[in-house]
Structure formats: C-alpha cells, structure tokens
Amino acid sequence: MATVETATRLLTTSKAISEAIAQEMERDETVLVMGEDIGVYGGIFGATEGLLATFGPERVMDTPISETGFIGAAVGAALSGLRPIAELMFVDFFGVCMDQIYNHMAKIHYESGGELRVPVVITTAVGGGYSDGAQHSQTLWGLFAHLPGMKIVIPSTPYDAKGLMVSAIRDDNPVLYFFHKGIMGLGWMTPNPRATGPVPEEPYAVPIGKADVKREGRDATIVTVSLMVHRALDAAETLSGEGIEVEVLDLRSLVPLDREAIVESVKKTRRLVVVDEDYRSFGMSGEVITTVVEGAFDYLDAPPVRVAYPDVPIPYSRPLEQHCLPNADTIAAAVRGLVAG
Amino acid sequence: MATVETATRLLTTSKAISEAIAQEMERDETVLVMGEDIGVYGGIFGATEGLLATFGPERVMDTPISETGFIGAAVGAALSGLRPIAELMFVDFFGVCMDQIYNHMAKIHYESGGELRVPVVITTAVGGGYSDGAQHSQTLWGLFAHLPGMKIVIPSTPYDAKGLMVSAIRDDNPVLYFFHKGIMGLGWMTPNPRATGPVPEEPYAVPIGKADVKREGRDATIVTVSLMVHRALDAAETLSGEGIEVEVLDLRSLVPLDREAIVESVKKTRRLVVVDEDYRSFGMSGEVITTVVEGAFDYLDAPPVRVAYPDVPIPYSRPLEQHCLPNADTIAAAVRGLVAG
Amino acid sequence: MPDTDTLLRMHREMVRIRLFEEAIQRAYFEGKTPAFDIAAGPVPGEMHLAAGQEPAAVGVAMHLRPSDAVTATHRPHHAALAHGMDMKKLAAEIFGKETGLCHGKGGHMHLFDKETNFGCSGIIAEGMPTAVGHALAFKRLGRDDIAVSFFGEGAANQGAFHEAINLAALWGLGVVFVCEDNAWAISVPKTASTAVANNSDRAAAYGIPGVLVADNDVVAVYEAAGEAVALARRGGGPSLIEVKTDRLLGHFEGDPQLYRTKEELETLKERDGIKRFERRLREQGLLSEQDAARVWDEAQAEVDEAIEFARSSPYPAPESALVGVFA
Amino acid sequence: MPDTDTLLRMHREMVRIRLFEEAIQRAYFEGKTPAFDIAAGPVPGEMHLAAGQEPAAVGVAMHLRPSDAVTATHRPHHAALAHGMDMKKLAAEIFGKETGLCHGKGGHMHLFDKETNFGCSGIIAEGMPTAVGHALAFKRLGRDDIAVSFFGEGAANQGAFHEAINLAALWGLGVVFVCEDNAWAISVPKTASTAVANNSDRAAAYGIPGVLVADNDVVAVYEAAGEAVALARRGGGPSLIEVKTDRLLGHFEGDPQLYRTKEELETLKERDGIKRFERRLREQGLLSEQDAARVWDEAQAEVDEAIEFARSSPYPAPESALVGVFA
Ligand SMILES: Cc1ncc(C[n+]2csc(CCOP(=O)(O)OP(=O)(O)O)c2C)c(N)n1
Ligand SMILES: Cc1ncc(C[n+]2csc(CCOP(=O)(O)OP(=O)(O)O)c2C)c(N)n1
Ligand SMILES: [Mg+2]
Ligand SMILES: [Mg+2]
Helix, strand or coil: CHHHHHHCCEEEHHHHHHHHHHHHHHHCCCEEEEECCCCCCCCCCCCCCCHHHHHCCCCEEECCCCHHHHHHHHHHHHHCCCEEEEEEEEHHHHHHCHHHHHHHHCCHHHHCCCCCCCCCEEEEEECCCCCCCCCCCCCCHHHHHCCCCCEEECCCCHHHHHHHHHHHHHCCCCEEEEEEHHHCCCCCCCCCHHHEEECCCCCCCCCCCCCEEEECCCCEEEEECCHHHHHHHHHHHHHHHCCCCEEEEECCEEECCCHHHHHHHHHHHCCEEEEEEEECCCCHHHHHHHHHHHHHHHHCCCCCEEEEECCCCCCCCHHHHHHHCCCHHHHHHHHHHHHHC | CHHHHHHCCEEEHHHHHHHHHHHHHHHCCCEEEEECCCCCCCCCCCCCCCHHHHHCCCCEEECCCCHHHHHHHHHHHHHCCCEEEEEEEEHHHHHHCHHHHHHHHCCHHHHCCCCCCCCCEEEEEECCCCCCCCCCCCCCHHHHHCCCCCEEECCCCHHHHHHHHHHHHHCCCCEEEEEEHHHCCCCCCCCCHHHEEECCCCCCCCCCCCCEEEECCCCEEEEECCHHHHHHHHHHHHHHHCCCCEEEEECCEEECCCHHHHHHHHHHHCCEEEEEEEECCCCHHHHHHHHHHHHHHHHCCCCCEEEEECCCCCCCCHHHHHHHCCCHHHHHHHHHHHHHC | CCCHHHHHHHHHHHHHHHHHHHHHHHHHHCCCCCCCCCCCCCCCCCCCCCCCCHHHHHHHHCCCCCCCEEEECCCCHHHHHHCCCCHHHHHHHHCCCCCCCCCCCCCCCCCEECCCCEEECCCCCCHHHHHHHHHHHHHHCCCCCCEEEEEEHHHHHCHHHHHHHHHHHHCCCCEEEEEEECCEECCEEHHHCCCCCCHHHHHHHHCCCEEEECCCCHHHHHHHHHHHHHHHHCCCCCEEEEEECCCCCCCCCCCCCCCCCHHHHHHHHHCCHHHHHHHHHHHCCCCCHHHHHHHHHHHHHHHHHHHHHHHHCCCCCHHHHHCCCCC | CCCHHHHHHHHHHHHHHHHHHHHHHHHHHCCCCCCCCCCCCCCCCCCCCCCCCHHHHHHHHCCCCCCCEEEECCCCHHHHHHCCCCHHHHHHHHCCCCCCCCCCCCCCCCCEECCCCEEECCCCCCHHHHHHHHHHHHHHCCCCCCEEEEEEHHHHHCHHHHHHHHHHHHCCCCEEEEEEECCEECCEEHHHCCCCCCHHHHHHHCCCCEEEECCCCHHHHHHHHHHHHHHHHCCCCCEEEEEECCCCCCCCCCCCCCCCCHHHHHHHHHCCHHHHHHHHHHHCCCCCHHHHHHHHHHHHHHHHHHHHHHHHCCCCCHHHHHCCCCC
C-alpha cells in the first residue's frame, strides 16, 4: 500500500475534498468552515473529516439548524475579510436559506459596482438513488445555474474534487460546490469504484469553467456532470464493444459553462446526448442543447437527445426511483437510437 | 363610457384579477386570501383591491412579514379543506419561503400517493423596467418551472388574467400565478395601453396549459410570455410594415407547457425567436428551443434565436437596466436577422 | 392525575410503538450486513427511530381525536402511531409497497394520512407552519379540532419556528407546539445550538403559555398537554411545551455516535421512559406481571402482523412513478 | 447624559439627514407630475424615506467608528449618513450615476460602502445575519469593532430575526440589534403583525439584554445604545434595542396612506423628533437661534452641493451593465 501511495496515491472523493480544505486552511488563516455536523461528525458526507481536530472549534464551527443565519453570517464574514466555507447539508434544503444565497451572496459584488467581494464557498450534497425520498435526493444544479452571480462547480472524480475545491476557496467570487453522495466513496453508500482515484498530495488547482473530456470518441458526444459521468462512462464501455465510440464530456461547472468545449465536441461527433440527474425541463439539458443549436446547428446529423430525471418529485420506493433515474442502460439505448436513426 | 362598458367592458389587468378572486370567493366559501398589505391597501399591485370591504378580515387576511409562516399556513389550511390564495408580494422574495413552496406545497400530493390535495394559489408580482434594482425586478419563472408539482401561470392580458385566475382557484393543484407589474394597468406605472382590455363581467375559465396565438404570422414565430408579449406585438407591427409577418405565441403557462402549440407554429413558420425577460441561461428560452429541436428539427430553416435578459443581476440605473431588457427594437432586429440569414 | 385506564392505555401505546420500531430496525439491517449499504435491503434510505421519545408522543396524543391535525418530523413513527395511524399501512409504506400509506411514494419521512389528519416533513421546523394552517382552517370552518406540531429542540433555532408560533399566537389559533428536547441534533448538542436553556422560555416572545416538562415522564407530559389541548380547543390560542426526552439510539440507524460517550448511552437506557413507567405501574399495583407480559405479547403480535403485511405486499409498478404529479 | 458637544453633533446630524431626504424627495417627484410614473424622472424606482426616524440612527451611530459594520434596510439613508457615508456618493447613487457609491448598479435599497463598512438590503430582516457575520469576522481577526443591525418592527416576525439573534447570542458576538418600531409595515400595524407589544421582550428568548426606548428621543437612544455598544465592544455579546419611532411620510413616496388618519399624521408632525430636540436645546440654552439657523443653513449647503454633484455627474455607460458579475 505504502508503495502504491508514493506511486499514485488513491483517495476517495470525500478525503480529496477534506484534504483540499485542510491545505487551504493551512495556507490561509482567514479560511474557516461552518455548518451542521461538520465538526466532531466530520460532515454527514465526510467532506470536513478531521478538520476540527486539526484547526479547532474557532475555525471549524458546528452551527445550529439556522441556514439563513449561518449562510448569511458567511456572507457578512466574507465582507469583513474572512473566506468562509459553509455547508448546506443537502441541496434539497436550499429553500430555507435561498434568499441569503441568491439575493445577497450572489448579488452584492455586482450591486456594489465591484467595490465589494464575497469569497464564500457553499458546499452541498446532491443526488439520489438510495431511497431517501423527495426531500433528500435532488440535484437542483439547473436551478442555481439560472441565477447570475454564483459559480456552480460539480466534480465527478476525486482528482477534480480536490483541484476544484482549491480553486473554489481561492476564488474571490461566491462558489456553490455540489458533491454527489454517490461519488464520495463513503463506506455506507453503494460502492462505486470511480469514487476512489489517484490524487496528488500537494495542493493543485483545477480551473473553474473548463470542461473535461473524460473519454474520447467520434460517434456521439455525451454531455453530463457528477455521478452521471460515471454512468456515461459505463455506457460508453458497453457501446465501444458494439463499435460505437462515445465521447464523454464532463462539464465540471455549469457557471461558467464551457460552451466552446461542448460545441467543439459536437462539431466532431455530430451527435449529442445530454444526461442529467436533475429534473428534465427548464434546466441543464435544455441549456446544453440550446448551446449546440446556437453554436453547431449545421453540424448536427440528428436532433440532440436528453436522458434526464423526469419532471416528477423523487419517489421513495426503490423500483419507482430507479425507474426514474438515468442509468448506463438508458444512456446506451439513447446513444444507439441516435446513431442508428 | 357606459355604452362602451355594456358593449365591451374595459378593465385593467389588476381589476380583472381582483374581480375573478371576488367572484370565486362569492361562489366558494372556502376561498380566502392572505398576504402582506392585501387588505386595506388592496395589494401593492391592486390584485386584491376591494376584497376586504366585501369579505371582511376573516377571509382577507393581512399577514406579518412571515412568508414561510403564512405560505406554510396556506398549505396546511388547504390540507384541511380551504382553498387559500397567498400573495408573495414580489417573486424576488421567494428565497425566504421557498421550502414551503417547493418541498411542501408542490410535493405533498405526489408524496401522499395522491391521497391528499393542496389547492393553493400563490400570486406574485414580477418584472422590472422601472429601476427597482436587483431584488425587486426579477421574473424567475424559469426557476419555478424547473420544479415539478406546481402549475406556472403567466397572463399577459386582462382577459387572460381573469380567466386564468378563475381556473387557478378552481384547480385542485398548487398554482403559481405571476402577474407583471407592467401589465396591471396601475396608475403609478408607465402607461401600457394593452394593460386595459375587454373583460366579460360573468366568471369564465381560461384553461391552464393552452398557449394562445396573439398574432398570426407565416415568416417567424415569437414565443414568449407576460409583458414581452406586448413588446413582441409592437415588434410584429413594425415588421409587418416591412413585409415580415410574425406569429406571436403567448405560452400563458410554463407548466403545463403547451409543447404542441410551439411545435405546430414553428412547423408553419420554420423560424423561432424566444423572448424572455427572465435570465437567459438555464431557463425558459432553452426549454422552448429544445422543445422545437425535439419536435420540429427538420422544419427549421435556421437555428432558433433567443432575446432574453442577460445573465447579470438587474442594475438600478435606468440606462443600465434598459440596456439589458428586451424591447420591441431588439426583438424586431432578431427577427430580421433570422429571416434574412 | 390520569385514571388507571388511561395509564394502562399509555403503557400499551408506548409498548406497541417501541416494538414496532424495533421490528423496523431489524428489517432495516437486513441486506445491510456485513457491509452497510444504505440503499440495500427491504428498508432502504435514512431511518430515524424514536426509541426513548415515546412519552412525548403518547402523553400528548391521548388528548387528541383523529380529526385533530398532527404534523411531525423526520422522526415521525411514535407520533404517527400514537395519533392512530394504521400500523399496517405505516409498515408497508416504510417497506415501499403499493399497500403503503402513500403507495410507496412518500417513505418514512413523508407520511401523509387522511384518516388521522397526519403529516410530516423531513425539513427541520417546516412542519410547524403547516400546523398553523390546519388550525386556521378549523377556525374558519367552525370546527373545534386543534393542531399539534411536534419538533425537535434543534428545530427551535430555525426561522420557521419563530414565524409559525408568532402567527398562531397573533391569530389566536388552536395549536399545541411540542418541542421534543432529546438534547441532540444529530451530533450537535443543545448547548451548541440554543442560546437559552429551555425553549419553553421562548413562549414569552409570543405572549403564550410556555411549559417545561423536565422529565421524560408520560404522565407529566399528559398533564401538561391536557391543559394546552383544552386551551386550544376552547379557542384560547396556542401553547409551547418542551419535553426533556431521550434519544436512545443514533440520529439515524448506522450513526456511529462518536459524539456520545458509552456512559451517556448507558444512563439513557437506565432511565428508559417505558421501563420506568412500567415499573411504577407494577409498584402501584396497577399492572400485574402477567398483564404486563400480555401487553408486550399482544403488541408484538400486532407488530408482527403489520410487518408481515408489509413484506408480503407487492411493490408498486415502476411506471407509477411517472403519474400523480397533478390531481 | 451626553456632553454638550455630543448633543449639538447629534442635532447637526439629524438636520443634515432630514434636509438630504427632503432634497431627494423633491428630486423624486421631478418628472412624476402631474401623472405619477414610478419609472420617470431623475430618481426612478421605489423611494423609502426615513423622516422621523433620525433619532434612532443618530443616537446609535454616535458610538460607532467607520470600521464598525452597519447593516440597514430598504429605508437606509438615515443610517448610512449617520454612520458617515459620503453624501455626494450617496446622492449620485440615488441618481443612478457613474460617480455613485455603487456606480449606479445598486440604487437606494442596495448601498454598499467599503469606507464605512455599510451595507443594506431590500429584503426584510435579511440584513441581520450579515451583521452577525461581520461580528464573527471581527472576533476571528481580533478586532474590537462591532456590528449594528437596523431593522423595522415588521422585520421582527421574519425567521431571519430569530436565527440571527440566536446565533449572535450563542457565539457571544458583538452585535447591536436595533429595531426601529415606527408602528407600521407599509399598511400593516404592529398590532396586526406581532404577538407581543415590545420586541425588546423577545431578548428573553436569547438570554441577552433587551432595552426599550419608549420615546423617539435621540438622547434616550444614545444612552441605551451606549451601553449596548460598550458591552459588544468588550466581548460581552449582543443586545436588542427597540426604539419607538415615527414614520412621518408614506411607506414609499407616492403611498396614498389611506390606512392612516389625517389626525395620526398631524400628531406625528407635532412630535417630530428633530423639532422637539432642537426646542429642548434652545430651552436649555445650549443652542442659540443664530446657531440653530446656521446648522440648518450649513446642512442645506452641504446637501445642495451633494445633489448638484449627483445631477452633474454622467450616467454609466449602458454596456457596463454587462460586466462586473464576477470579480
Ligand atoms: C432545514 C434542514 N436543515 C438540516 C436538516 C438535516 N437534519 C435532519 S435531522 C437534523 C437534526 C434535527 O435535530 P432535532 O430538531 O433536535 O430533531 P431530532 O433529530 O433530535 O429528533 C438535521 C440537522 C434538515 N433535514 N432540514
Ligand atoms: C421578505 C420580504 N417580504 C416583504 C417585503 C416587502 N416590504 C418591503 S418594506 C415592507 C415593510 C417593512 O416594515 P418594517 O420592517 O417595519 O420597516 P419600515 O418600512 O417600517 O421601515 C415590506 C413588507 C420585502 N421587502 N421583503
Ligand atoms: Mg433533538
Ligand atoms: Mg415599521
């Protein structure tokens, strides 16, 4: 193991995130973390594990269940010189504190005519697939991406997770950092081999706003984010066996949206499938398709297709939820249909 | 005037709305209205004018500034047999009460497996153009339309406003009813001739989910809602003088979205311009364009175009805000470009 | 002081709740051992059990009718059963079955029951405004029903707590707000979340009665709730009750609880509200050893039947997920 | 009792605020008569003036330094000027000019000033958590600066009020919460919004000092704020002060105010906090007629200069709207 570690050290996504935060806290005294159960507990999804022991309760603050209060406090603290990281335990809870997020955190820099900066990072857990019901399983990134003033970061791998967290903390703008429960590599979640991967020990930054080709291909482009990148890669593997080579483009952030990368890939493959775990309508899938229509209309061999969560609340019962979630099979089927048709 | 009234009675949009509510309250004892300044004041935008005098404080309840409290109360009251109408004064304030709206009002019917119904109408004012700044000028309908479980109704004329309010109140589902300050016909807002129009005295229902062709045309389709319908009609008028006949499709609701009407119109005109006062990205414009890509791809002579509010918070200063807002000129220019190109 | 019959009913109620949750707990870990996978087994997802908090639910619910509204939290089973929810439908819902209360769409945190006007929410404190709305409807409709809102001490620092209680007090609505203070919000102790020792003192901010039940004793809860419910029913407005209760288990099943000492957990077991109450009934000669045994046996039988019903019921059709968004 | 110099400074401050807002009011109605069009004239949009509430802002701000943070509301001018905001930049912002505090992007409800660590928000009560954050930063950074949060009595029923004060109390932060009770939230009287008579009583819900300033008197505010600010500065935690003050004008300009009687408005003018204070200073011989006149004249000159600066400044380039979303 030791040898493996020196060669390529393997980390889970949650460890990659907590390591990034710890290294930035070492580097910058003004970084502090707050949220519910982020201290002793280390964050319900492990994103802050070990931080309390290392940095103490002054910089790793467990909060009451007062999201408007502590996220608003993060905004105020940022205005007076700190760089707070605030965890919203599940993105599903945004409704109790959204005013602070989008009317304050996201707008103050612009409203102030550029005079003030609000370097806040909000981390939040997204995603379903484990029967947590309608209030604990959503992704909702499309909703946040619709509102100007916040960068929307969504890692899919341990490597990106660390590098994007470093960039988020160093960014002078508000950043929403969405981590999917299914990519964290938690012992109590359904095992996901891709949730563990090589992560350099030293701090490094992955630029916010650059999409990443997770797999090259020529026959079709799958554009997606987060856990669906893993599903898409599984589908691509299967399709490759059938002679269909799919390009998997991981957006990694929705704001800024790397429209060039999307357009370039589709110009090459001439076919687009957008996969989204978020609700289908008025969200990411429509924006990505429109981006291609605006940038590569004449290159399209066929109308782009979306494989997304249907426009229904998320049901509890396993067969119901699984029926709604995109998976490797439904993604592969969509690609086949597109390539055939 | 009297004769005109008997012939075709002219009403402002705000009077049309308050009349619809009054008539439904007459018909149904369980309908009640709550919100800030909806009593004596009659609603900041006049949507509840005269109701207090007619129905008394038991059914027309001024509330504290506790949106989570009274919108949550509306949900609970609906579960126990009332049909509340709750006014969120400006849609910009949704962040203080969104949890009640989308985790409760919108989901309980589905979560209950259809056992319970939540007949709540939330009315809310939208739109800018009068220098009210970043927190009082948004439309945000794209954000709400992304979340399943609520019907999203957006009238553009006095006639539709009354008929859609009647339908909203009679609907057994949660309905969000967006009225634009610029279409209400208020004495203190910039005059808008289209904010006054013929409205039958007797109650009538305009179905929720049916788009309406506000002007027929053959050369291009403009799809939009609310005040932008008026701007689009102005543009169409101008363009007609240039020999370009534009069809103006007023969606009237985003959920349900009348995809058939959109597709049919574009199949006829082969060109699409989406006009949206809401933020450009991850919203209505992308969804409408994607709807056409999915339903009429082969009919498109050119890539659809969007004229929307840019992805920036809404600035206060008049020249800045006006530069951002779509208007008849920018809409006409977009159509010309599309028809020419 | 409640009469003997009431005392014995409260005992039975607490026992059936405890045994029901123990059965759910066993089912929950099926398919999750040796390796714990939250998505696996007949009962997937988060599971918040109320073992130890039965006195708070039962002492209040004894005063309620099915037409009274109850709103509960992510930890709802004790309140649901105490208010009379059908145990079979509850079990089937937790197993995600077609025969479940919500036909599998709700799950353990989203239980909605028309029969008992019961609802709950997984969002902290957000069930409180709903209770205010129920009471508003009762007033408008001339019904003398009331609403009870259960919530945890952690919820008392959420804005909805403040808005809901102010509204109920302002409008003189029949709501009984019951704070179950189990001293913990997941891993955060009350001392790290709440600026005052007792939420009952916060009643002063709304000019309503605030009552502290300092011990996890079903009789004390029964007494306090009796007054609050009577006040609400006769149009006297809301009350706020805080019950010092105990969370015997983890926040959710699988919680390592590294934030609590073994000692704390031991002492909690010692003072288990059900054990203590049963001992008292025995000492007072109100409950014989055989009667006690029968109570546990009968409750176990009811629970077994409910679980069996849940297990043997079919899953809903997958496609049913796509319908029912709108009525 | 403040010394004479302080008394006279408070008088000057209140006068310049009043005259500034009167000038803004005149400018606001330019282009809006005979037909009122909210979008027209040199100052478009909503306009919330604080005439009558100067004592609350000035009595508090006298104890502050520019490095102390102040968060205010949709009615921010009195707090902004009292805390030392540059009057020219403020005027230019209200006129939407490039030379404005926020280069025209903020407007009258969204004033942000680095120089005086001032901010405000048009969302009710949502400025309160921001103040908590400023105080948190001061504590972390070892600064003995404090934060003051101004809000109206209507805001005291918003969830953010509860969450912010609990957090500040829990963490022992140096925040002074100042509730300006002008009895009205637009058309809704306090009696129709708040279950208790005085929000200062709500301090009990957080275990912090609650002080009621029962009269719109700048000296009484000064005394109360002095203690609260001192407590906050020495690390003693937050306080909640409620000042009974008066809104002499409509909620916003153009408000027909059908919900208030002519009599009420007359009596308010009678007890105008500035007039009364000036009369007292005169009676006590601390301010001669000439000195009083000079105060008003000098303030008027300063105001005229600020308004002139605003009028003569250029508008920002329209395209500048498209930049500055991100730093
Ligand atoms: C608004 C919101 N924030 C956070 C959570 C996550 N969460 C679920 S339960 C819980 C602790 C609740 O503590 P308490 O109210 O005391 O209830 P208990 O679990 O002790 O019964 C938290 C923080 C949530 N569900 N909703
Ligand atoms: C969350 C929210 N709800 C409603 C409004 C609309 N609104 C603006 S000012 C106001 C009244 C505020 O009353 P108060 O807090 O007493 O301040 P005052 O206007 O009296 O200074 C209301 C309801 C708002 N801006 N924000
Ligand atoms: Mg608790
Ligand atoms: Mg007020």
